Amino acid sequence: MQLQPHLNQLHKSTKSETLLASWMNHVQSSRTKAVKDEAESDLVALREATDRELIELQMNTQRQINSLTERHENDIVRLTQDHKEEVRRLEQLNLDKVQHAETAFENLMGETETQNGLIFKNLAVSIYLRRFLVEDGYDRFFNDLTLTSIDETATVRCDPSILREVISIQEHAILRFEKVKNKLEDAKMLYYEALLDLAFYEAEMSRFGILNVDATQRINENLVAFEQNLLFWLNEANTKHQSGYRVSFFA
Secondary structure (H helix, E strand, O other): HHHHHHHHHHHHHHHHHHHHHHHHHHHHHHHHHHHHHHHHHHHHHHHHHHHHHHHHHHHHHHHHHHHHHHHHHHHHHHHHHHHEEEEEEEEHHHHHHHHHHHHHHHHHHHHHHHHHHHHHHHHHHHHHHOOOOOHHHHHHHHOOHHOOOOOOOOOOOOHHHHHHHHHHHHHHHHHHHHHHHHOOHHHHHHHHHHHHHHHHHHHHHHOOOOOOOOOHHHHHHHHHHHHHHHHHHHHHHHHHOOOOOOOOOOO
8 A cells, every 4th residue: 555655656757757858859859940940041041142152253253354355455456566666667777777788889889880980091091191292182182172183294192093992991981980970979070071081082083084983973972061061060159159058060
């Protein structure tokens, strides 16, 4: 009889513990579901935030790419333009150098041609004077042009073959001067002097009654050319005398 109350009390305690355990299990389940729901909600929010950040990052990246592309394109255009300008500058520089070299070469060749012509001109004079009295040279030619006509009483001062040689050499000198007479003042001066010398030599040939074809006409043309050139520059000198400008008679 004494055991029954103890059993009843034990039964009540066991039932209470069972109820408590059941309640605790229910609470725990509720907490787990809430945590799970909250975790899922946080995950969705995180995914949405991540998507937004990713989209924003993509947009920012694209803007930076566009900016860099535009800047690089501008740089490429600028560099290309600078390159073209540099190429044009170098081409012009090279062209100027080539033109300068060509001009220098032409001047050198002109001076060389002039010197060669002068050699032949002086050679003609030298050959002529070795067989001719100097004091009866140009003065006689200009002072008494009647002596250029055939005169049997005239003293033969030079062999015709020598004069032909002198004339041939003089013509060669004239050809040399003529090539460069429009480029160098000295060449033009020597060209007209050579024409005058040739007229003199051919006039001397007339003393023997031996003239080249159209020699008389050539003598006249050479003298006229020399005279016209001289008169032209004399007039130029008179016109510009007041300015103090110095004019070359054979420019």
